[in-house]
Amino acid sequence: MILLEKRYKEPNRIEMETTINVLYEENVISIYTNKPDLQKQLCKSIGEPEKEFKKGKSILASRWKIPLNEKSKISKMMLKANIFQL
DSSP states (O other): OOOOOOEEOOOOGGGOOEEEEEETTTTEEEEEEOOHHHHHHHHHHHOSOSEEEEETTEEEEEEEEEETTOHHHHHHHHHTSOTTOO
16 A cells, blocks of 8 residues: 655745634534644644645645544644644
8 A cells, every 4th residue: 555645735824824613513623724734733643634625736725523522632633733833
């Protein structure tokens, strides 16, 4: 099995964003980011994203949805991904 390395496109500094929403109706936390370092860390700590937004072969942004009952994934996301300091 050959694993391909993902290529992330670096956004302009003023266009970098990370959005974390609590969707109570769906009972999930939705995380969207276009920061390449954060995308890599989230992939390592909580797994592959639900959706990757691509242009050509490069990944522009990623989105994860974590059910609110998955407390360990939420903890990993908050602690290991270091979302507040990137």
